[in-house]
Amino acid sequence: MGELKLMKGNEAIAEAAIRAGVDAYFGYPITPQSEVIEYLMAEKPYETTGMVVLQAESEIAAINMVYGAAASGKKVMTSSSSPGISLKQEGISYMAGAELPCLIANVVRGGPGLGTIQPSQADYFQATKGGGHGDYHLIVLAPASVQEMADFVSKGFDLAFKYRAPVMILSDGLIGQMMEKVILSEHTPRWTDEEIIKISPWATTGKPATRERNIITSLDLDSYRQEQHNIHLQKKYKEIRENEVEYEEYMCEDAEYLYVAYGSSARIAQKAIQLGRDKGIKAGLLRPITLYPFPSEAIRRLSQQVKGILSLELSAGQMIEDIRLSVDCQMKVEHFGRMGGVIHSPAEALQALEEKIIGG
Amino acid sequence: MTEEIIIAGFGGQGVLSMGKILAYSGIMQEQEVSWMPSYGPEMRGGTANVTVILSDERISSPILTEYDTAIILNQQSLDKFEKAVKPGGLLIYDGNGISHHPERKDIRIFRVDAADEAGKMGLAKIFNMIVLGGYLKVNPVVELDNVIKGLKKSLPQRYHHMIPDNEKAIMRGIEIIYPVKGS
Amino acid sequence: MKDEISEIVNVENLVYKKTPLMTDNILSYCPGCGHGTAHRITMEVLEELGIGENTIGIAPVGCSVLAYEFMNIDMQQAAHGRAPAVATGIKRTWPHKIVFTYQGDGDLAAIGTAETIHACNRGENIVIIFVNNGIYGMTGGQMAPTTLPGMKSSTSPYGRDVHIMGNPLKMTELVAELPGTRFVTRQAVHTPGNVRKAKRAIKKAFENQINFKEGVNFVEIVSNCNSGWKMTPVHSNEWMVENMFPFYPLGDIKVDGELVNK
Ligand SMILES: Cc1ncc(C[n+]2csc(CCOP(=O)(O)OP(=O)(O)O)c2C)c(N)n1
Numbered sequence: 001m002g003e004l005k006l007m008k009g010n011e012a013i014a015e016a017a018i019r020a021g022v023d024a025y026f027g028y029p030i031t032p033q034s035e036v037i038e039y040l041m042a043e044k045p046y047e048t049t050g051m052v053v054l055q056a057e058s059e060i061a062a063i064n065m066v067y068g069a070a071a072s073g074k075k076v077m078t079s080s081s082s083p084g085i086s087l088k089q090e091g092i093s094y095m096a097g098a099e100l101p102c103l104i105a106n107v108v109r110g111g112p113g114l115g116t117i118q119p120s121q122a123d124y125f126q127a128t129k130g131g132g133h134g135d136y137h138l139i140v141l142a143p144a145s146v147q148e149m150a151d152f153v154s155k156g157f158d159l160a161f162k163y164r165a166p167v168m169i170l171s172d173g174l175i176g177q178m179m180e181k182v183i184l185s186e187h188t189p190r191w192t193d194e195e196i197i198k199i200s201p202w203a204t205t206g207k208p209a210t211r212e213r214n215i216i217t218s219l220d221l222d223s224y225r226q227e228q229h230n231i232h233l234q235k236k237y238k239e240i241r242e243n244e245v246e247y248e249e250y251m252c253e254d255a256e257y258l259y260v261a262y263g264s265s266a267r268i269a270q271k272a273i274q275l276g277r278d279k280g281i282k283a284g285l286l287r288p289i290t291l292y293p294f295p296s297e298a299i300r301r302l303s304q305q306v307k308g309i310l311s312l313e314l315s316a317g318q319m320i321e322d323i324r325l326s327v328d329c330q331m332k333v334e335h336f337g338r339m340g341g342v343i344h345s346p347a348e349a350l351q352a353l354e355e356k357i358i359g360g
Numbered sequence: 361m362t363e364e365i366i367i368a369g370f371g372g373q374g375v376l377s378m379g380k381i382l383a384y385s386g387i388m389q390e391q392e393v394s395w396m397p398s399y400g401p402e403m404r405g406g407t408a409n410v411t412v413i414l415s416d417e418r419i420s421s422p423i424l425t426e427y428d429t430a431i432i433l434n435q436q437s438l439d440k441f442e443k444a445v446k447p448g449g450l451l452i453y454d455g456n457g458i459s460h461h462p463e464r465k466d467i468r469i470f471r472v473d474a475a476d477e478a479g480k481m482g483l484a485k486i487f488n489m490i491v492l493g494g495y496l497k498v499n500p501v502v503e504l505d506n507v508i509k510g511l512k513k514s515l516p517q518r519y520h521h522m523i524p525d526n527e528k529a530i531m532r533g534i535e536i537i538y539p540v541k542g543s
Numbered sequence: 544m545k546d547e548i549s550e551i552v553n554v555e556n557l558v559y560k561k562t563p564l565m566t567d568n569i570l571s572y573c574p575g576c577g578h579g580t581a582h583r584i585t586m587e588v589l590e591e592l593g594i595g596e597n598t599i600g601i602a603p604v605g606c607s608v609l610a611y612e613f614m615n616i617d618m619q620q621a622a623h624g625r626a627p628a629v630a631t632g633i634k635r636t637w638p639h640k641i642v643f644t645y646q647g648d649g650d651l652a653a654i655g656t657a658e659t660i661h662a663c664n665r666g667e668n669i670v671i672i673f674v675n676n677g678i679y680g681m682t683g684g685q686m687a688p689t690t691l692p693g694m695k696s697s698t699s700p701y702g703r704d705v706h707i708m709g710n711p712l713k714m715t716e717l718v719a720e721l722p723g724t725r726f727v728t729r730q731a732v733h734t735p736g737n738v739r740k741a742k743r744a745i746k747k748a749f750e751n752q753i754n755f756k757e758g759v760n761f762v763e764i765v766s767n768c769n770s771g772w773k774m775t776p777v778h779s780n781e782w783m784v785e786n787m788f789p790f791y792p793l794g795d796i797k798v799d800g801e802l803v804n805k
Contacts, residue, residue: 006384006393006513028654029685029698032399038685041698046707055686055698055708058624058654083623114604114620117400178422179380179395181387270420345425 002184009149009175010035012182013079013105016153018045021188022103023074024052026065028084031117032173033107036079049190059084063091063104070100071216073196073203075157079105081173082123083114085131092166093132096233097218101160101200103153104138105169107176110341118341119173119264124318127170128292135230137237139167139244140291142262146180148289154185159244161199163236170291172314174264174343246289247298251277255284257357258302259349260323261312262288265337269312271346276353283353291319296326308332308357312349315339332357361416363501364424366441368409369433369454374488377514378431379410381492384510385502386414394422407436414501431495438462452495452537462540470498472537478529486522486529493533504530562590566615571606575776577766578606580732581674582613584742585645588749589616598641599633601626603655605647606680624655627662630669641752643670648689649679652714656688659714666723666757670748673715673761676768677787684771688712691790696771711790715763719797725758726751727797731765731788733780744795758800765791 007015014036017025027037037055045051056062062078069076080088085106095102108123110116127140139159141152149171156167197205207213220226250266251273252258259269266287273283286302288295303309309331311320317335324333336352338344344352365382369375379395386393397410411427413419430441432453439460445451447466455461456475472494478487496504511526564586572578589595595616602610604623611618621629626644634642651659651673662669678696679685686696686703689711693702703711719727726748730741741764748760765787769779795803 004387006380006387006395029679029682031682034682034685034697038697038700042700044701057656057688060654114608114622173399174396174422177397177399179383179393180419180422181393264422267419268421268423271424272421274420343423345423346421347425 002186004181004183006179007146007150007182008035008177008179009143009146009171010079010107010177011039012146012150013153013169014039014043015184016150017077018043018049018051019185019187020154020157021049021075021190022051022077022153022157023190024054024065024069024076026054026056026062026069026076026078027080028056028059028062030059030081030084032109032119032176033079033081033105035176036105049187051190059087060091063088066102066104067091067095067098067100070095070102071098071204073200073205075101075191077103077105077153079107081107081109081117082111082120085123085126089126089132092138093130093134093136094218095166096132096136096138097134097229098216099164099233100166100216101157101164102166103156103160103169104166105171108170108172110339116341117173119314119343120339120341121172121263121265121314121337122316122318122339123170124291124313124315127168128294128322136233137240137292139163139165139240139293140170141167142170142289142291143175144263144266144287146175146178147182149175150182150184154188163240164202165236165240170263172264173341241293244290245293245295245297247295248287248289249298249302250285250287252284252286252302252305254282255302255305256307257281257283257353258306258309259283259285259312259353260288260299260309260319261285262291262319264343265312265314268344268346268349272312272349272353275346275350281350281354281358288319294322294326296322299323299326303327303331308334310353310357311335311337312344312352313337314343332360334360361414361501362419363414363429363499364427365412365414365429365431366409366424366427366444367412367431367433368407368437368441371408373408373433374486375408375433376410378488378492379412380514381507381510382412382414382502384514385506386510388506388509388513389502391415392417392419394419396422407434409437409441429495429499431491433491434458435460450499452491452498454491468498469540470494470537471540472533474533474536477532477536481529481532483525483529486526489526489529490533490536493530494537495533496530497534497537562587564590564595564615566613568612570613571609573770575767575769575779576606576680577676577732577764578674580738581645581672581741581764581766582607582610584732584738585643585672585745586614586616588742588746589641591746592749592753594641594749594753597639598643599637601629601633601642601644603644603646603650604681605650607645607647607674608681610645624650624653625658626650626655627658627667627669627671630671631662631665631667634667634669638668641670641749643672643749645672646674647680647687648673648675648677648714649687652688652712656714659718660721663718663759663761664721664723666725667759668752668755668757670745670752670760670762672745673763674766675763675791676766676771677711678768678771680768680771684768684773688714689791691786694786713791715761715791715796718759718761719802723757723759724761724797725755725800726760726762726795728761728795729763729765729791729793731783731793733767733783737793763791765793
């Protein structure tokens with residue numbers, strides 16, 4: 001078993017990155033995730049594993065540093081919070097287009113605009129529907145505990161390299177700032193130059209006489225070729241949808257009502273379910289672990305069993321659109337969620353179920 | 361067993377670190393723990409609070425609106441959290457700077473004048489440990505041994521020389537906490 | 544006791560009055576921080592020049608993100624680093640209005656470097672007030688582009704290592720080299736004497752904006768951040784004099800479009 005520690009979610013991401021053999025982190029401070037870079041700077045992995053840590057002059061610079069290193073086959077990551085992630089969107093779109101693997105963590109705060117620094121889940125659309133320009137998707141992982149913040153770093157890189165695609169960890173200020181116990185994995189050494197060339201033969205590592213030159217670009221002025229590239233990307237997303245869906249069910253066996261919630265709202269829903277069961281209300285939870293791909297199949301299956309679904313999100317209701325599509329609007333699906341950095345309490349979440357689903 | 365605790369006071373009173381030590385102590389006895397602070401610029405000099413949950417089971421929501429125990433270190437926090445203690449629950453407060461004392465009859469109320477005591481002991485920095493000692497006397501959720509182990513884990517090495525003083529403060533808290541009559 | 548106070552505090556003894564261009568809101572800055580003074584003298588200048596009603600200010604992202612709570616004039620709040628671009632938009636479409644930005648060093652010299660340099664290079668007729676405290680105060684004391692070599696911050700916990708983290712950036716000297724700047728100066732507000740000098744500089748900056756058609760007027764104020772530097776207010780000012788001023792020397796760098804020879 002790995003080392004056991006009490007850590008903040010943000011620190012867990014940083015420590016997991018060092019242990020996962022990540023080559024570089026580029027970032028810019030922003031609340032509520034500055035602990036990621038602060039932790040890395042305090043740990044100085046550049047002196048131990050050789051991992052580069054650099055505070056960039058902006059999020060735009062940081063994501064382009066990620067682009068450069070990723071295009072050369074390195075395991076690179078960045079993290080930020082909502083306003084900073086918006087700035088990174090240009091670079092993320094370029095990376096999706098150029099098919100570059102990387103990991104981006106978004107510790108979401110309330111918006112729109114500068115908003116607040118308190119937890120929110122209002123970046124769901126941005127994360128799961130593309131975010132920047134063009135037809136693309138990120139693989140989106142939604143940790144609901146500090147342990148998952150740590151675990152999803154290597155999971156994220158595995159997926160990123162498997163599909164040559166940017167992966168996002170969509171977290172929020174609650175999971176980022178909370179401390180829980182984590183079991184840390186053993187250290188994985190960073191890839192050697194030879195390994196990189198083997199794992200990512202497409203990467204710009206310097207052209208030997210033995211292969212064609214590698215060019216990383218998202219540009220193709222020939223629209224027919226660009227269309228073929230888009231078709232290729234769409235095939236990849238289909239494969240991801242077919243193979244990578246992950247979710248967790250909580251007290252669903254006998255559930256008559258269903259919460260669908262991810263990340264911090266899933267934690268709150270669990271407590272609401274306990275409070276409900278004390279009153280004889282049989283509710284369960286489906287927690288998407290991957291938001292893209294979305295667990296539509298599982299929701300459709302559970303919709304055969306339950307009388308109604310409540311989407312619990314710290315937003316005005318974004319994921320609810322995917323839930324409604326999953327059940328083809330054949331069943332009652334309502335939304336409840338506080339906004340702007342206010343966190344709904346378990347009691348509020350239960351009351352919403354009673355009013356909007358059971359009573360309504 | 362699940363114990364849901366809110367600790368609240370001014371930033372700089374050691375609210376967050378008291379919670380951290382409790383959480384570490386929980387880990388030492390193989391419990392599940394969560395520690396969720398209020399965060400942001402308001403922490404500089406303003407009020408600070410942290411929700412700590414210790415449990416034998418997987419912890420659901422790390423934020424709550426009612427608590428088994430409230431540990432309160434200033435008036436604003438008392439005004440805010442007295443009503444959030446579950447009936448039959450526990451409220452512990454430091455009387456320093458309190459003009460409007462708790463009034464509920466359906467909870468157990470204890471007072472630990474840790475700020476005064478820390479002043480007398482010349483150990484202002486570890487005033488929060490006196491409060492912690494008081495709490496552990498009334499509700500021994502974690503064993504003292506595990507608290508010391510937790511302290512060692514949560515304090516950076518360079519502060520380990522302060523552990524005996526911390527221990528002394530905890531012991532003093534155990535001695536001076538007293539029930540408020542009528543509650 | 545009460546009588547004594549009312550004897551002293553009366554109209555005849557009035558020597559100082561808060562400018563009406565500051566609101567009555569309680570400043571959110573840490574006690575000992577220079578932002579409050581910089582706000583006040585800027586607003587006093589607007590009042591003295593009688594341009595408060597004609598001025599539009601731009602608050603940055605940083606500790607002064609809430610400057611609009613304190614400055615009793617029309618204000619906009621810009622995205623992190625973008626204030627000079629926002630100011631350009633206003634001034635180009637309202638050339639007779641007075642426009643200024645109020646920015647920290649992270650905002651102006653890191654994420655906003657491009658906007659700063661290009662507004663200065665285009666010679667926008669605006670005032671830029673640049674409060675340099677060598678750190679990201681708002682987000683909890685991370686390294687700024689202006690953080691001194693060896694200086695500790697939460698992202699340079701062992702001190703700024705210039706070989707890894709790069710060198711501190713002297714934006715003010717840099718923009719002075721650009722043809723689009725008219726008046727470039729560096730001031731401080733930690734003593735009454737310096738406050739008076741800084742206020743004169745800010746006044747000159749706004750007068751230039753009134754009197755000329757183009758040219759950025761750029762006033763840096765070297766300031767302290769006692770919270771971020773983890774010092775008492777008094778100590779932080781001493782530290783600033785000893786460490787910041789040698790690297791960021793006070794005085795005019797460019798006057799009337801001409802570099803000052805030193
Ligand atoms: C796009 C974006 N990135 C990051 C932040 C977080 N942020 C807020 S203030 C700040 C630094 C401000 O520092 P400075 O300009 O030096 O001003 P000070 O707070 O020291 O007055 C940062 C990085 C943000 N709000 N938006």
